[in-house]
Amino acid sequence: MEKLLKYLDTIIDKRQKRKVKHKIVDIVIIVFFAMLSNANEWEDIEIFGKEHETFLRKYLELPNGIPSHDTMQRVFAMLSSEYLQCFRQLWNEMLNSDEGQKIKKILAIDGKTQRGNGNKTQKANHIVSAVDEDGICLGERLVDEKSNEITAIPEILDVLHVKGHIITIDAMGTQTEIVKKIRKKAADYVLALKGNQGSLHEDVKLYFADAELLGKTAYHKKVEKARGGIEKREYWQTDDIEWLSQKKHWSGLKSIAMTRNTIIKGDTEQSETRYYISSLPLNVVEIARAIRGHWMVESYHWHLDVTFREDENKTIEKQAAYNLNIMRKLALNVLKLFDAGKKKLSLRKKRFMIGCNPDKHLESILNM
Secondary structure, three states, rough: HHHHHHHHHOOOOOOOOOOOOOOHHHHHHHHHHHHHOOOOHHHHHHHHHHHHHHHOOOOOEEEEEEOOOOOOHHHHHHOOHHHHHHHHHHHHHHHOHHHHHHHHOOOEEEEEOOHHHOOOOOOOOOEEEEOOOOOOOEEEEEOOOOHHHHHHHHHHHHHHOOOOOOOEEEEHOHHHHHHHHHHHHHOOEEEEEOOOHHHHHHHHHHHOOOOHHHOEEEEEEEEEEEEEEEEEEEEEEEEEOOOOOOOHHHHOOEEEEEEEEEEEEEEEEEEEEEEEOOOOOOOOOHHHHHHHHHHHHHHHHHHHHHOHHHHOOOOOHHHHHHHHEEEEEEEEHHHHHHHOOOOOOOOOHHHHHHHHHHHHHHHHOOOO
C-alpha cells in the first residue's frame, strides 16, 4: 500500500491550490475501495467514505474529511487516465507477476460502449481493452466510436508487452497494418474473418467447404455441458495456404482455421461457423485454445455490466466516465485474485461480502 500511495502522490494536481481541500490520492483510493465494496454510483462512494472514515484514515490523510460525491466526480473529470492505468499496472505486477512464464498467453482485444455515458447530444464512450486469458485487463484506449477501434488497437499494442504471446481480435481488427504491428512486436495472431475482408473471407470459406480438402486438415473437438444443453466445439486448421492469393499481404501468415460451435438442447440444434487467419504453425489444439480464449474479453465486458452495473451509471462527462471504467477494471482484476475463503464465490458475491465488512476484507486485499 505504501508503494501505491507513493506512486499516486506523483500525480500533478492541476486544480487551483487555494481551492483544494482534498488530496487527489485520497479521492482515488476512496473510489477504489468503494468499488471493491459494492458501490457503483458517486453517491454510493461518498456514503462508503463517510461510513468507513476511521478505517480510511489508517492509509489516507483526509485533511478535510470525506469529499462530496460532486467533488470526487469533478476530480475524476480532470484526472489523466494514464496515471490510473499505471496505478492498475502496478497492482497487476505485484499481484499477478508472470516472470518466468513460458507458455504463450492469449491477449484478447475488443471494444465495449459505455451506454450510460451517451445522450441525445453526445455519443457514448467506446473503450477498446486488452484482456488476458486469466481475465486480467492489461490496457485500454478511449475512442469516439466503434469504427475507430482500428486506430486504437495499434496504440494498445505499443504500450503492452506482447512478445511471444498470441493476439486475438474480432473481424473489425483484421487489418494488414495491425498484423504488421503484431509481428513487429514479435507476437503471433489469430484474427477472425468476415465479409469486410472481401475475397479473403470467401476464399477461406470455400476451402473448408470442400469435403476432400476438409478431410486433410487437422481436427480437434471438445464437448461439454453449457447453457442448459450440450455444446460441441469443433476446430479445423491447415497450413496448406500457398494457393491463397492474398497471403503476401498478411505478414507472417502461416495457417487458416474454421470453427463450428453447435448447441444441442433437447431436439433443437443450432450451429455457428467462423473463419480465421493466423501466424501460428500447424497445431490445432493451440489454435483452438486461442480461439476459445478470446471469449475472456467478452466475459470481462459482461462483468463490467452485470457485476459493476456500468451501463446503468449516468456519468455524462466523458473523461470522468472513462476513468471510472479504469477503476472498475482495477477492482475487477483484484476481485479475481482475492481469496474469499473456502467457499468459491462469484465476483458479484465477493463484492457483496467485502461490502458487508470492508474494514476486514480490504485489509486482507492490501496484504495479498
